[in-house]
Amino acid sequence: MEKLIMLPGPTKIPSEVLLAMAKPIIGHRTKDFGELLEDTIEKLKKVFITDNDTFIVTGSGTAAMDMAISNVINKGDKVLTIITGVFGERFAKIVETYGGEVVKLEVEYGDMADAKVVKEILDENEDIKAVTVVHNETSTGARNDIEAIGKVVKDYDAIYIVDTISSLGGDYVNVDKFNIDICVTGSQKCLAAPPGLAAITVSEKAWEVIEKNTPKNFYLNLKEYKNYYYEKKQTPYTPAVNLVFALNKALELLLEEGLENRVRRHENLAKIVRKGLENLNIELFAKERARSITVTSAKYPEGIDDKEFRVY
Numbered sequence: 385m386e387k388l389i390m391l392p393g394p395t396k397i398p399s400e401v402l403l404a405m406a407k408p409i410i411g412h413r414t415k416d417f418g419e420l421l422e423d424t425i426e427k428l429k430k431v432f433i434t435d436n437d438t439f440i441v442t443g444s445g446t447a448a449m450d451m452a453i454s455n456v457i458n459k460g461d462k463v464l465t466i467i468t469g470v471f472g473e474r475f476a477k478i479v480e481t482y483g484g485e486v487v488k489l490e491v492e493y494g495d496m497a498d499a500k501v502v503k504e505i506l507d508e509n510e511d512i513k514a515v516t517v518v519h520n521e522t523s524t525g526a527r528n529d530i531e532a533i534g535k536v537v538k539d540y541d542a543i544y545i546v547d548t549i550s551s552l553g554g555d556y557v558n559v560d561k562f563n564i565d566i567c568v569t570g571s572q573k574c575l576a577a578p579p580g581l582a583a584i585t586v587s588e589k590a591w592e593v594i595e596k597n598t599p600k601n602f603y604l605n606l607k608e609y610k611n612y613y614y615e616k617k618q619t620p621y622t623p624a625v626n627l628v629f630a631l632n633k634a635l636e637l638l639l640e641e642g643l644e645n646r647v648r649r650h651e652n653l654a655k656i657v658r659k660g661l662e663n664l665n666i667e668l669f670a671k672e673r674a675r676s677i678t679v680t681s682a683k684y685p686e687g688i689d690d691k692e693f694r695v696y
């Protein structure tokens with residue numbers, strides 16, 4: 385029996401996507417895999433809306449967050465980390481892990497960051513090497529205006545790093561228009577593929593920094609991903625081949641529906657869910673101006689216990 389997963393992802397997966405995983409395995413150093421990889425990456429670029437280099441990583445979304453930071457940051461580099469919830473905090477922890485200095489912009493949970501404050505901090509700290517932001521804070525149901533922040537960051541040397549793990553494919557993301565230098569996502573949320581793959585886009589501005597750096601991480605070294613992809617249409621290490629079959633099918637279904645249509649569907653469903661909760665007198669958590677369209681957060685009514693309600 386199929387169970388309803390009481391989490392904001394992994395999301396429900398269409399049976400065509402599950403069945404795509406049941407294909408016979410193919411070698412990851414073959415022409416067949418090269419074609420699959422290239423086709424999946426080209427589809428991903430249409431969803432990210434970018435011409436930037438795009439790579440698939442075997443790992444969860446956090447692997448791509450780690451890849452973004454470990455390829456850009458050197459010991460002592462300053463990173464402006466916008467924190468609107470748990471996943472913003474995660475970026476801060478990753479920066480600290482690689483010896484970076486975190487400059488925090490902390491926002492009340494349930495609210496969004498103000499692009500004007502981002503500008504003030506960048507003006508006060510000319511040496512900020514990167515800015516990180518989580519588009520859709522799954523932990524609070526609030527989303528940041530990544531377009532407004534991108535307009536600010538593009539006038540500075542800082543590399544703009546955005547987590548779209550719970551928004552890509554379900555909310556308005558446009559990597560090129562929003563001036564995003566590095567954009568990361570995961571397979572298991574709005575893309576509606578199984579968990580286990582992450583994706584990352586890299587702009588020319590980001591490559592200029594990455595090419596000069598010595599790698600801080602072996603498995604997630606972006607230069608290796610670039611070399612293997614452009615020289616051989618391969619990944620440096622054995623990828624989760626059958627998950628790539630599934631991701632390719634999930635992207636095919638997304639593009640068939642149409643990206644705009646899918647986003648609008650999320651927007652409409654979010655309105656319906658909110659209306660329903662309001663009718664039940666259940667208070668929404670995120671501030672109205674910051675409300676996500678892929679995750680609705682609400683406060684439990686008195687007497688209802690989260691663990692009992694969700695039955696882990």
Ligand SMILES: Cc1ncc(COP(=O)(O)O)c(C=O)c1O
Pocket residue numbers: 393444445446447471518520521522523547548549550570
């Ligand atoms: C916004 C956001 N960032 C990062 C993550 C971490 O992703 P993963 O669990 O795939 O490593 C999640 C997972 O829920 C998320 O929602």
